[in-house]
Amino acid sequence: MHPFTYTRAATSEQAVRALAAAGPGARLLAGGTTLYDLMKLGVERPSHVIDINAVQELSGFDTSGPRELVFGGLSRMSDVAADRRLVEGYPALSEALWRAASQQLRNMASLGGNLLQRTRCPYFRGGAPFACNKREPGSGCDAIGGIDRGHALLGGSRSCIATYPGDFAVALVAFDGEIDVLGPNGARSLPVEQLHRDPGDTPHVETSLRPDEVITRIRVPATRAGRASTYHKIRDRESYAFALASAAVGLEMDGDVVRQARIALGGVATRPWRAREAEEMLRGRRLTGRAAEEAGRIAMRDAQPGSHNEFRIELARRTVADALTIAAGRA
Amino acid sequence: MSDAEGDCGTQGLPHPNRREVIAAGISLPVVAGVASGIAQPASTPAPERIPLRVTINDAPYELSLDPRTSALDMLREQLSLTGAKKGCDHGQCGACTIHVDGRRVVSCLTPALQLEGRQVVTIEGLAPSSGELHPMQQAFIDHDGLQCGYCTPGQIMSAVACVREGHAGSADQIREYMSGNLCRCGAYAGIVAAIQQAAPRMGG
Numbered sequence: 001m002h003p004f005t006y007t008r009a010a011t012s013e014q015a016v017r018a019l020a021a022a023g024p025g026a027r028l029l030a031g032g033t034t035l036y037d038l039m040k041l042g043v044e045r046p047s048h049v050i051d052i053n054a055v056q057e058l059s060g061f062d063t064s065g066p067r068e069l070v071f072g073g074l075s076r077m078s079d080v081a082a083d084r085r086l087v088e089g090y091p092a093l094s095e096a097l098w099r100a101a102s103q104q105l106r107n108m109a110s111l112g113g114n115l116l117q118r119t120r121c122p123y124f125r126g127g128a129p130f131a132c133n134k135r136e137p138g139s140g141c142d143a144i145g146g147i148d149r150g151h152a153l154l155g156g157s158r159s160c161i162a163t164y165p166g167d168f169a170v171a172l173v174a175f176d177g178e179i180d181v182l183g184p185n186g187a188r189s190l191p192v193e194q195l196h197r198d199p200g201d202t203p204h205v206e207t208s209l210r211p212d213e214v215i216t217r218i219r220v221p222a223t224r225a226g227r228a229s230t231y232h233k234i235r236d237r238e239s240y241a242f243a244l245a246s247a248a249v250g251l252e253m254d255g256d257v258v259r260q261a262r263i264a265l266g267g268v269a270t271r272p273w274r275a276r277e278a279e280e281m282l283r284g285r286r287l288t289g290r291a292a293e294e295a296g297r298i299a300m301r302d303a304q305p306g307s308h309n310e311f312r313i314e315l316a317r318r319t320v321a322d323a324l325t326i327a328a329g330r331a
Numbered sequence: 332m333s334d335a336e337g338d339c340g341t342q343g344l345p346h347p348n349r350r351e352v353i354a355a356g357i358s359l360p361v362v363a364g365v366a367s368g369i370a371q372p373a374s375t376p377a378p379e380r381i382p383l384r385v386t387i388n389d390a391p392y393e394l395s396l397d398p399r400t401s402a403l404d405m406l407r408e409q410l411s412l413t414g415a416k417k418g419c420d421h422g423q424c425g426a427c428t429i430h431v432d433g434r435r436v437v438s439c440l441t442p443a444l445q446l447e448g449r450q451v452v453t454i455e456g457l458a459p460s461s462g463e464l465h466p467m468q469q470a471f472i473d474h475d476g477l478q479c480g481y482c483t484p485g486q487i488m489s490a491v492a493c494v495r496e497g498h499a500g501s502a503d504q505i506r507e508y509m510s511g512n513l514c515r516c517g518a519y520a521g522i523v524a525a526i527q528q529a530a531p532r533m534g535g
Binding site: 108240 | 420498
């Protein structure tokens with residue numbers, strides 16, 4: 001592992017000041033489940049690490065408010081997943097958390113860090129002799145035309161087809177979640193949907209966060225669609241695996257007619273993927289099996305398969321359709 | 332209680348164990364590289380060391396660590412607590428599971444310095460007293476919850492936490508909440524049965 005210097009921050013302001021002082025090459029350490037893993041692989045080579053685990057003001061969460069749910073950036077996945085109000089009122093958010101990773105990792109991983117989880121593309125993680133534009137900008141992409149079974153069907157570019165691996169961000173995008181960030185020039189907020197960037201020609205630039213910003217809070221507007229929701233995740237094995245395809249769905253219903261649908265896809269795209277055309281098609285329609293299947297087809301209409309991942313197009317269509325059916329059953 | 336009880340710090344170990352004997356048979360420079368979990372060219376200057384105060388199995392330790400050191404490497408290579416196993420070293424197998432402030436974590440992805448001021452329990456500190464087994468340890472014996480045994484310390488630490496969390500209510504729930512612990516011998520049926528036996532005996 002590349003050597004680094006190590007300091008601890010006690011407040012978010014301290015963390016931001018330390019980031020600014022250390023300059024490029026500094027990283028915040030929260031749960032460490034992505035960063036420390038990638039440091040062992042030599043993918044991440046920070047020169048300075050700022051441990052923020054002692055920052056108390058970032059660690060809590062509050063799901064009792066009438067207007068919005070608020071999660072500190074350092075709240076842990078396992079704690080939030082088990083929150084009774086979330087389990088009952090927003091099952092999609094809870095399921096997106098407990099269906100990710102293992103309980104050990106969820107005890108460690110922070111929500112803010114989870115949003116920034118980096119791709120599991122084996123060419124990215126493995127490094128030489130394989131080319132990866134994310135790892136070494138300009139070096140090429142050996143996943144394109146390579147073993148691309150797990151790679152993105154939506155949002156890929158000529159430079160990168162790496163799948164965004166996270167689950168919680170997908171559910172947040174479906175529910176119009178926002179993040180609050182703190183930087184040297186103060187605080188700002190942005191929709192989670194604007195956090196992750198399309199790879200384009202610069203796949204190494206993954207988010208719209210600046211290098212000296214810290215995620216302080218995640219906020220989700222309260223909605224009736226929370227109750228009739230699910231995060232449906234299809235994997236190679238029943239538990240403890242990344243999604244082959246997943247769908248976060250929330251519904252507001254009038255009887256069996258859809259007033260408003262929220263649909264986001266995971267495991268199949270380069271970033272959390274909101275399926276707005278499918279949502280629009282469902283508005284005002286009875287949620288029959290056929291309507292659900294049509295929503296799945298529309299959601300995957302722009303899919304671009306590679307050599308080994310075409311089967312996941314049909315899988316994702318059916319994942320969306322099943323998620324709609326599960327969510328409707330909770331209305 | 333562990334055989335490394337007390338302050339052995341980063342100095343020599345109290346007595347040779349199997350690991351040292353095996354290591355001595357290879358070569359000392361290699362062992363030194365393994366001990367810090369780091370391979371680096373000889374020309375690299377010595378990395379900074381940072382003090383760490385941590386309680387492990389009820390014993391206080393004061394250490395001075397290279398910040399790259401994982402909790403797993405600290406336990407195994409510096410404190411001779413070799414119960415936690417290095418399987419994948421990337422958080423994928425669960426063989427290194429320990430408890431930090433009562434919560435199960437994978438020690439391979441825990442930078443040791445994150446343990447500052449915390450209470451750690453490893454498999455060596457699980458049994459109530461010497462000669463007596465924790466109910467989960469006994470249950471693994473009773474139900475053949477192992478074959479080769481390599482994953483077993485991680486399985487047991489994870490299983491104890493699984494019960495305490497309230498996630499051992501059914502066989503399905505146990506399978507879901509134990510999915511972070513892989514057993515390549517395939518002793519899963521015995522492991523689930525062991526947890527179902529131990530759960531009521533743990534008062535959970």
